[in-house]
Structures are given as structure tokens and as C-alpha cells.
Amino acid sequence: MPQDRIRNFSIIAHIDHGKSTLADRILEVTETVSGRDMRAQLLDSMDLERERGITIKAQAVRVQWKGHQLNLIDTPGHVDFTYEVSRSLQACEGALLVVDAAQGIEAQTLANAYLAIENDLEIVPIVNKIDLPQADPDGVAAEVAELVGENAARVVRISAKTGEGVADVLDAIIERVPAPGGDPAAPARALIFDSSYDQYRGVVAFVRVVDGSFTTREPLRAMALGTRFEAEEIGFLSPTLRPTRTISAGEVGYVVTGLKDVARLRVGDTLTAEGRPASEPLPGYKDVKPMVFAGLFPTDSDDYPNLRDALERLKLNDGSLFYEPETSQALGFGFRCGFLGLLHMEIVRERLEREFDLDLLVTAPNVAYRVETPTGQLVEVHNPSEMPLEIERVEEPYIRASVIVPKEYVGAVMELCNDRRGSFDHMEYLSEARVLLVYELPLAEIVLDFYDQLKSRTRGYASFDYDISGFREGALTRVDILIAGEPVDALSLIIHRDGAYARGKALVERLQKEIPRQFFDVPVQAAIGSRVIARETIKAKRKDVLAKCYGGDITRKRKLLEKQKAGKKRMKQVGAVEVPQEAFLAVLNLREGGG
Amino acid sequence: MSGPVRHLYVHLPFCAHRCGYCDFVTLVGRRQGHGAYVDGLLAELELERALLADPVETVFLGGGTPTFTEPAALGRLLRALPPAAEVTVEANPETVTPALAQMLREGGVTRISLGAQSFQPRLLSLLERRAGPADVRAAVHTLRGACFDNISLDLVYGIPGQTPAELARDLVEALALEPEHLSCYELEAKPGTRFTHRYGSELERQAEALEGYFEQVVETLTGAGYRWYETASFCRRAEDAAGRDLRARHNLGYWLGREYLGLGIGAVSTVGGLRWRNAPRLAGYLEALATGETPPREVEELPALVREQERLLLGLRLDRGIELAGVRGALDRGALARLEDGGLARISLEAGSERVELTHRGRFLGGGVAAELIA
Numbered sequence: 001m002p003q004d005r006i007r008n009f010s011i012i013a014h015i016d017h018g019k020s021t022l023a024d025r026i027l028e029v030t031e032t033v034s035g036r037d038m039r040a041q042l043l044d045s046m047d048l049e050r051e052r053g054i055t056i057k058a059q060a061v062r063v064q065w066k067g068h069q070l071n072l073i074d075t076p077g078h079v080d081f082t083y084e085v086s087r088s089l090q091a092c093e094g095a096l097l098v099v100d101a102a103q104g105i106e107a108q109t110l111a112n113a114y115l116a117i118e119n120d121l122e123i124v125p126i127v128n129k130i131d132l133p134q135a136d137p138d139g140v141a142a143e144v145a146e147l148v149g150e151n152a153a154r155v156v157r158i159s160a161k162t163g164e165g166v167a168d169v170l171d172a173i174i175e176r177v178p179a180p181g182g183d184p185a186a187p188a189r190a191l192i193f194d195s196s197y198d199q200y201r202g203v204v205a206f207v208r209v210v211d212g213s214f215t216t217r218e219p220l221r222a223m224a225l226g227t228r229f230e231a232e233e234i235g236f237l238s239p240t241l242r243p244t245r246t247i248s249a250g251e252v253g254y255v256v257t258g259l260k261d262v263a264r265l266r267v268g269d270t271l272t273a274e275g276r277p278a279s280e281p282l283p284g285y286k287d288v289k290p291m292v293f294a295g296l297f298p299t300d301s302d303d304y305p306n307l308r309d310a311l312e313r314l315k316l317n318d319g320s321l322f323y324e325p326e327t328s329q330a331l332g333f334g335f336r337c338g339f340l341g342l343l344h345m346e347i348v349r350e351r352l353e354r355e356f357d358l359d360l361l362v363t364a365p366n367v368a369y370r371v372e373t374p375t376g377q378l379v380e381v382h383n384p385s386e387m388p389l390e391i392e393r394v395e396e397p398y399i400r401a402s403v404i405v406p407k408e409y410v411g412a413v414m415e416l417c418n419d420r421r422g423s424f425d426h427m428e429y430l431s432e433a434r435v436l437l438v439y440e441l442p443l444a445e446i447v448l449d450f451y452d453q454l455k456s457r458t459r460g461y462a463s464f465d466y467d468i469s470g471f472r473e474g475a476l477t478r479v480d481i482l483i484a485g486e487p488v489d490a491l492s493l494i495i496h497r498d499g500a501y502a503r504g505k506a507l508v509e510r511l512q513k514e515i516p517r518q519f520f521d522v523p524v525q526a527a528i529g530s531r532v533i534a535r536e537t538i539k540a541k542r543k544d545v546l547a548k549c550y551g552g553d554i555t556r557k558r559k560l561l562e563k564q565k566a567g568k569k570r571m572k573q574v575g576a577v578e579v580p581q582e583a584f585l586a587v588l589n590l591r592e593g594g595g
Numbered sequence: 596m597s598g599p600v601r602h603l604y605v606h607l608p609f610c611a612h613r614c615g616y617c618d619f620v621t622l623v624g625r626r627q628g629h630g631a632y633v634d635g636l637l638a639e640l641e642l643e644r645a646l647l648a649d650p651v652e653t654v655f656l657g658g659g660t661p662t663f664t665e666p667a668a669l670g671r672l673l674r675a676l677p678p679a680a681e682v683t684v685e686a687n688p689e690t691v692t693p694a695l696a697q698m699l700r701e702g703g704v705t706r707i708s709l710g711a712q713s714f715q716p717r718l719l720s721l722l723e724r725r726a727g728p729a730d731v732r733a734a735v736h737t738l739r740g741a742c743f744d745n746i747s748l749d750l751v752y753g754i755p756g757q758t759p760a761e762l763a764r765d766l767v768e769a770l771a772l773e774p775e776h777l778s779c780y781e782l783e784a785k786p787g788t789r790f791t792h793r794y795g796s797e798l799e800r801q802a803e804a805l806e807g808y809f810e811q812v813v814e815t816l817t818g819a820g821y822r823w824y825e826t827a828s829f830c831r832r833a834e835d836a837a838g839r840d841l842r843a844r845h846n847l848g849y850w851l852g853r854e855y856l857g858l859g860i861g862a863v864s865t866v867g868g869l870r871w872r873n874a875p876r877l878a879g880y881l882e883a884l885a886t887g888e889t890p891p892r893e894v895e896e897l898p899a900l901v902r903e904q905e906r907l908l909l910g911l912r913l914d915r916g917i918e919l920a921g922v923r924g925a926l927d928r929g930a931l932a933r934l935e936d937g938g939l940a941r942i943s944l945e946a947g948s949e950r951v952e953l954t955h956r957g958r959f960l961g962g963g964v965a966a967e968l969i970a
Binding site: 519551 | 604781805809810826827846850855861864865895901904905908933937958962963964967
């Protein structure tokens with residue numbers, strides 16, 4: 001296909017604004033799939049994605065329209081996957097910005113639109129769901145036009161559900177999105193914008209060819225990591241794998257690498273041909289680092305090998321998942337896992353529980369800290385219990401948070417952000433009724449329950465997105481929890497010094513309620529180093545007997561004791577104290593119902 | 596030829612009224628049916644007689660309200676039951692008349708367990724008990740008049756709204772009657788009863804405050820010279836009672852893990868490796884026995900290990916604990932060592948044999964301690 005007949009584009013949208021429905025409709029209208037074969041939301045292949053209405057892994061589909069080859073590159077729709085979104089966008093020349101005609105612009109609309117603008121993409125603004133009774137196509141079109149600097153008349157109005165206007169979208173792509181540049185005669189270069197793992201064929205890379213061309217059986221090299229392999233198969237998706245001999249500059253396709261280790265091929269890297277290698281890789285490769293960490297422990301310690309196998313298998317399809325073995329005195333053997341963000345953590349956890357049938361205890365999440373010890377040593381800490389007691393300085397990750405709310409909730413959002421050590425950056429009116437607030441916040445302050453709080457304080461109207469903006473020094477300290485004098489590693493936390501006393505006190509009070517009374521008094525303490533900052537006592541039980549027991553009661557009493565005994569087995573032993581697993585989650589919902 | 600079972604329980608389900616907190620198998624009224632029920636009991640006795648030792652050691656008539664049973668039928672039953680060293684009948688105070696007392700004496704009854712429950716009219720009416728405090732005192736005098744020298748009083752504590760002072764008064768009143776034996780139970784909100792429906796949440800709320808009541812009962816009664824020989828049972832010491840062992844022998848049979856035969860609807864038996872419970876329905880019981888069949892039963896198998904576990908959990912209720920030899924397989928020795936360190940359990944040596952028993956404090960926590968000790 002000549003380059004000027006190729007168009008590469010993505011669809012970007014806030015969650016639930018109709019991205020997947022539009023993608024489905026495009027496949028139908030272009031007769032890439034017949035209506036009968038159409039599985040709703042075909043591009044989202046994982047159950048979880050369909051349920052949550054988000055797309056986790058990008059994929060690419062080739063369709064034909066009026067003598068042109070259009071490549072639709074799907075993007076993940078959530079903040080945690082910003083890096084993947086930007087790699088997908090880098091593979092395109094244009095983006096369809098889809099906005100719900102009833103909802104208007106939301107935080108992810110903005111975040112994705114800015115990403116598209118940064119990548120020099122031609123944006124085709126689209127107002128979707130114009131068939132809804134509460135739709136305001138004109139108002140929303142004006143909002144979108146303002147955002148992307150377009151004339152409101154050029155905003156395409158559609159209903160992806162009914163198919164109305166979808167052909168106009170395809171025409172607009174051909175008219176407005178530029179054909180790909182790149183030099184077909186230059187040494188071959190292709191951007192890896194996504195990858196997946198096939199049990200039999202190894203890593204499959206999804207690529208956008210920028211220069212030259214790639215041919216089946218050709219020896220290739222990933223430039224950043226230096227990985228060498230042979231292209232076992234080359235092809236494109238339409239919508240299933242279609243092998244072909246060659247893909248050339250401007251085209252999008254896949255490469256079956258045969259590599260059995262996903263770590264050897266990273267999204268963002270550049271492929272080139274060994275025979276005539278390019279001298280410079282494409283720009284933009286970045287090693288994504290997990291920012292949110294949590295301990296994952298099997299509820300039943302016999303499940304440890306199963307958890308290890310499950311993580312290994314997840315990692316094959318999810319290169320951004322990080323894990324290493326962790327041993328907790330209280331929780332036994334498990335793994336400390338690193339995630340791109342909270343949603344990523346939630347998805348991994350659900351996949352482990354659902355696809356691998358594991359019963360897990362997930363500790364409160366924390367962020368990555370950069371610590372300098374008094375001896376000048378620099379360490380990255382992923383687990384509060386590993387935080388050195390002697391610290392010269394600590395840095396924590398910060399985010400730049402965008403919150404969009406109806407104007408009457410501005411005060412509530414500001415109060416929440418201030419409570420969470422946020423600093424105000426700026427505020428702008430998107431329309432008369434809706435406001436964008438931008439705050440700098442420590443990531444640690446949002447990992448627990450920020451999003452829930454935001455939703456509850458704005459009655460669900462707020463939309464929220466964030467970007468990691470870097471590391472900053474903070475007056476942070478480690479608080480340890482001691483139960484009956486024994487420090488409980490799984491309950492240690494790192495918090496800002498100003499909040500240490502209140503949080504320590506709240507946590508100790510919570511634990512006092514969560515831990516059942518024992519045969520002895522059990523002190524529960526919060527301490528910074530050797531200094532106790534809060535203390536409660538779980539009073540010993542004075543009575544625990546089954547009142548009377550005669551001939552007719554024995555079976556029932558025995559079963560009661562067996563049940564009591566089984567209940568004890570689910571407890572985790574901290575010294576002589578039995579701690580229910582739920583207590584380890586106490587730290588998660590400390591702020592319930594308050595600020 | 597005689598069998599192995601030395602303890603016989605006979606269930607008499609009839610009551611004048613069903614108290615709100617009761618979850619036993621009871622039947623209200625139906626006086627004209629009492630004779631037929633006794634026929635059923637005697638038929639069941641004949642079917643199972645081969646299981647009984649000769650002589651049996653104890654007989655216990657429980658209810659219901661055994662003394663509410665129509666007198667001719669009750670008298671016939673007593674005469675037909677095998678004689679035993681201890682024959683106990685449960686009685687409600689308002690049913691105790693000189694004629695009844697006389698009839699029980701003549702029927703070979705040696706011991707009366709009197710359901711006093713409380714001496715506070717307010718609390719009695721809350722429990723829907725028919726007898727007042729005066730009835731309890733009158734019943735004890737009547738029984739003494741008929742020469743009963745082994746009377747047990749049942750007391751209940753933890754009644755919704757009951758204060759520690761009210762409990763103290765109940766204990767004083769009970770002690771004033773100089774009973775040989777006392778059984779003191781915390782009121783249980785049993786699932787499905789009217790009482791639980793009405794007071795369940797209140798009982799839950801006061802659960803922590805109630806912990807002190809058990810201590811108050813034990814301290815008061817041991818202070819008055821009673822032996823706290825089982826979790827909920829107290830008796831006068833042998834040295835204060837001319838050397839008589841006033842522990843309830845029948846109930847000791849349960850706590851020592853012995854075999855027992857139960858007759859009547861809802862009655863439970865444990866013999867050999869089996870435990871069975873007669874179905875609670877009266878008609879089905881009578882129909883089966885009328886045709887010479889055993890009544891409908893639920894049967895549970897008790898493997899040797901389960902029997903040992905039961906012996907352990909029951910034996911730990913006793914002040915003298917239980918011989919280690921009989922419960923070795925069921926005992927978690929690691930847990931025992933931890934509980935010994937914690938001052939809750941101990942091993943004692945008596946007549947050359949090791950016993951496992953709970954300490955004074957351990958006995959207050961007996962349920963949790965037993966759950967821990969069972970391997």
C-alpha cells in the first residue's frame with residue numbers, strides 16, 4: 001500500500017464515553033467483521049476489561065475504507081497506563097477524541113488530549129451518544145472545540161450505539177489525519193507500542209514501522225535492550241492475526257519473536273534489521289518503574305507455590321508488574337509487588353483471585369521512597385518495615401493531579417487536597433458550571449482512599465487523573481506497631497511527621513477493636529523508633545465458657561469448640577497473640593468517614 | 596445378662612407453659628396423653644433393657660417439667676424404672692405439694708433438682724416463670740418435710756437488666772435455703788426462641804458486663820463453703836456433709852465421658868461408638884413403639900478420637916480434671932505447654948496417674964482453653 005493511502009489513528013476517551021463501542025462499529029461499517037461474528041467490544045479481549053469497561057492492553061486492527069488502509073491502534077484508558085497510552089499515540093498520526101454528549105469533558109479526556117497534542121497528533125473531535133435524551137451535543141461540542149482549538153462545526157456528532165455518523169468519522173480520518181511520513185528506503189526502524197505473550201510462540205510485538213520494511217525470517221534486534229531474534233512470522237490484525245511477508249514504512253503490524261522471556265522485549269523499544277541496522281533508535285524509550293507497592297500473601301500458606309506460579313504467568317503478559325519474595329513475621333511467605341498505580345494493583349489482585357483461584361491478603365499499599373542514610377548510602381525502599389531508622393533525607397513521589405468537578409464542589413475538593421498535603425497549582429473554568437483544579441500531591445496520600453473520598457465528597461461528580469511529577473524531599477518517618485511488645489512488620493507505615501501522632505493513635509485504636517480479646521492483656525503500641533506515641537490495651541477475657549453441658553448437649557458443644565478451633569487457625573500468630581487477618585487491613589480504612 | 600450402661604435418662608416433655616427462653620423438647624398441657632407417653636417410655640425401656648447394667652447407678656428424670664406429669668402416670672413410671680443409688684427428678688417449685696413429695700419418696704427418688712432460677716419477681720416474670728420466690732421457699736420446706744436430703748437449686752444469671760446487686764440477693768436467698776447442690780447458668784439466648792427474638796440484642800450488648808457475674812457467682816458460693824466441682828455446678832463439701840459426696844452423680848457420668856441411655860422424645864443416648872437422638876415428634880415416637888419398633892432416631896457415629904476429644908472437653912469442666920491416659924490422642928501437648936506457662940492449665944499427679952486440669956483462672960476461660968487443647 002502506498003504510504004499516502006495509509007492512516008494510523010487511536011481513539012482516546014474518558015472511561016465509559018464510548019471508545020470500545022466506536023471501535024466495534026468501525027469494524028462493522030468497514031466490513032472487517034460481519035455482524036454475526038461481532039462479539040461486543042471485540043478489542044477488549046480480557047473478561048476483566050469488559051467488566052470494568054476499560055482497555056488494559058493496546059492492540060491494533062487494520063480496516064479498509066474507500067481505498068485506504070486505516071490502522072486503529074487501541075489505547076489503555078486509564079491513568080496507570082499513561083506510558084502505554086503515549087507509546088500507542090506515538091505510533092499514530094491522528095486521534096479520535098471521543099466525548100460523551102451528556103457528560104462533557106472529564107479528567108481523562110483532558111489527560112489524553114494533552115498527550116495527543118504533545119505527540120503532534122491531528123485530533124478529530126467527536127461528540128458521542130447524541131441519541132441520549134439528556135445529551136447536549138451543541139454545548140459539549142463547544143467545550144471540545146475550545147479544548148482542541150477547533151471550529152465547533154468540525155466536531156463530528158455520532159451515536160456509536162446506533163451507528164449514526166460513524167461513516168463520517170471514517171471520512172474525516174482520511175481527510176484530516178496526515179499520511180505517515182518515514183523513509184521506505186532507509187534502514188528499517190519500528191516502534192514497539194505493545195506486546196503480548198503466546199504460550200507457544202513466545203512474545204508477540206505490535207509495531208509501527210517508521211522507516212524501511214521488515215520481512216518474515218529476517219534476523220532482528222531490539223535497539224535499547226540489544227535483544228536479537230528472528231522474525232518467525234510477520235503480519236497484521238484484521239481483526240485476527242493475518243500473516244504477510246512484509247510490512248513497510250507507515251504500516252502497523254505484529255512480529256512473532258519466539259522469545260520466551262517478556263523482560264527481553266520492552267514497549268517503547270525500537271526494532272531494526274540486523275542485516276542493515278539503523279544507527280539511531282526512535283526517541284521515547286523509558287523504563288517504567290512501579291510506584292505503588294503492596295505485600296501479597298496467600299491466606300493459606302500452602303498456596304505460596306501457587307501464588308508464585310500465578311505471578312510468573314501474569315508477568316508474561318504484563319511487563320510492568322514487579323514482584324520479589326517477601327517474608328513477614330506476621331503473614332509468612334508472600335511477595336512484595338510493584339504496580340504502576342492503584343488500578344493496576346486492583347487488576348492484578350483480581351486476576352490472581354479470579355483466574356488463579358487464590359485467596360489473598362493484600363497489605364496496605366505504599367509508595368517507593370528514595371532514602372539517603374547518614375553514611376551517604378542511597379537506597380530505594382519499597383516496604384515500610386525496611387525503612388532505615390537512621391535517615392539523612394527521604395524523597396517520595398509526587399503527582400500532578402487534575403480534578404474536574406461541578407463548581408459547587410470546589411471547596412470540598414480543595415479541603416480534601418489540603419488535608420492530603422496537596423499544594424494548589426491552578427484552577428480554570430472549563431465551562432460556566434465545571435472547573436478544573438490542578439494540585440501537586442504526594443502519591444502516598446492518594447494510594448489509600450483518596451479516590452473514594454473524592455467521589456464521596458463530590459457525590460460521584462469528580463473525575464480525577466494524575467501524572468507522576470517526580471520525587472521530592474519530605475519530613476517522613478516510620479511508625480511501627482507493636483502487639484504485646486512485638487513489632488509487627490506488616491503493620492509498619494511511613495507517614496509525614498505532622499500526621500504521625502494522629503495516625504498512630506487511630507491505628508492503635510482500630511487494632512484494639514479488630515483484635516479479639518485474648519487470655520491475657522495485650523498492649524498495642526505505635527512507636528517511632530523506641531519512642532511510644534500511642535498505646536491501647538486489649539483487656540483479657542474474664543470468661544469464655546459454655547454455660548451448661550449435659551448428655552443432650554455434647555455434640556453441639558463439641559462442634560462449637562471445633563468451630564472455635566477452626567477460627568483460630570485463620571488467625572496469624574504474633575508472638576502469643578492471635579491476630580485476625582482482617583486486622584492487617586485496618587490501616588487501609590483508617591480514614592473512613594472522616595478527613 | 597446385663598449391659599454396660601450405668602446411667603439412664605428419662606425425658607418427660609410436658610409443661611404447663613413454655614418459658615420464653617426454653618429450647619428443650621417440651622409439650623404444653625395434654626394431660627390426657629401422659630399415660631400413653633409413659634407406656635411409650637416403658638416400651639422403649641424394654642427394647643433397650645439389654646444395654647443397661649444391673650443395677651444401674653443413676654436415673655435422671657428431666658424435662659419439660661417431670662413433676663407436671665399426671666401423678667398416676669408419673670407414679671407408674673417411677674415404679675417401673677430400675678432402682679438406682681441416685682434417682683433425680685427435676686421439679687418446678689409451683690408443682691411441689693406434700694402429696695407429690697410423698698409420691699416421689701415412695702417411688703424411690705433420692706434427689707430433687709428444683710428450678711428456682713431467680714428470687715426477684717421482676718426477673719422471674721421476664722423469664723415467664725410461673726413460680727414466685729415464696730413458691731421456691733415453700734417447695735424446699737415441703738421437700739425437707741418429706742425427708743429429701745439432697746436438693747439442688749437451679750439459678751440463672753445474666754437476665755436482661757439484672758444488676759450485680761440483684762444477683763447478689765439471689766445468691767443470698769438461695770444459700771439461705773441451704774441446698775446440698777446448686778447449678779448456676781448464664782442465660783443463653785438460644786436461636787429460635789421467643790426470648791432471643793425479644794432480648795437477643797440486649798444480651799449481646801451486656802455481654803462484657805456479664806463477664807463479672809460468673810466471677811461473682813463463683814466467689815460467693817465458694818466463699819459460702821461450696822465446692823465448685825464443675826463449670827456451672829456447686830455442692831457442699833464432703834467434710835461439711837458428714838462425708839457425703841454431693842456431686843450430681845448422673846451428670847458426673849456425662850462429664851466423665853461414660854455411656855448413657857436416654858428414653859423419650861428428643862432424648863440422647865451414647866453407647867458404644869454411637870450417639871443417637873430420638874426424634875422430637877410425639878406421634879411418631881408413640882406409633883413406632885406401639886408396633887414394637889424403635890422410635891425414629893438420628894444416629895451419629897463417634898470414632899475413638901472424637902470420643903477422646905469429648906472426654907477431654909467434658910473432663911476439663913471438672914475441678915479435678917481428667918486422667919491424661921484417656922485423652923492423649925486428643926490433646927495438643929504444645930498448646931498444653933503454652934497454657935501451663937500462662938497459668939491456665941496444669942498437669943497434676945494423683946495416686947500415681949497424671950491428670951490434666953485447669954487452674955482457677957483457666958476454668959473461667961474453659962471454653963477457649965479447651966478449644967486450644969484439642970489437637
